[in-house]
Amino acid sequence: GNSVTQMEGPVTLSEEAFLTINCTYTATGYPSLFWYVQYPGEGLQLLLKATKADDKGSNKGFEATYRKETTSFHLEKGSVQVSDSAVYFCALDQTGANNLFFGTGTRLTVIP
């Protein structure tokens, strides 16, 4: 079946620190992979995505590379800001299933 496993939170970092949030997946075929972000009091919104192996998604300084050999899609940012404090969700879209499978979310808090 399809599933997404992401690192447990919460994660607390100082401003300008390096961020990694791990995500691994299980799927049949060739899914698309996503990171969604949820800021306090809001719904989830797309942060970045990759649709095939070795693709790199990037947005707002965040990056993630689709690694088929390790079934991973780790989220990274070189220098986090206080405004990056949010919950981050890894997700996969099994081609043809017309559905998304979300991880449990990782809460990031960035302190000045």
Add this chain to the structure above:
Amino acid sequence: DAGVIQSPRHEVTEMGQEVTLRCKPISGHNSLFWYRQTMMRGLELLIYFNNNVPIDDSGMPEDRFSAKMPNASFSTLKIQPSEPRDSAVYFCASYGSGGKGSTIYFGEGSWLTVV
């Protein structure tokens, strides 16, 4: 585009009362999802529809919960009778058939408190 529109944004109700949450998906999207989010359980998929037909309702917690999608532009999630443990944020989301890597769009959520 106005995005996914949910109502009410906030509701406080007494235990035993009926609660109805509403959702208008993005025009042209053919899949609609209802999620529930709590601190304890995170984001849970309750039910999703494809072309107005319920595809998977295995996440609906119990018979007190029901969802309908009478047409492509409207869906409801009903809780009857409501209980304090139903207090959560309920998100509606819609998803188009734009091919591989299509984005799911979330509404801003309905924040339900049952006292």
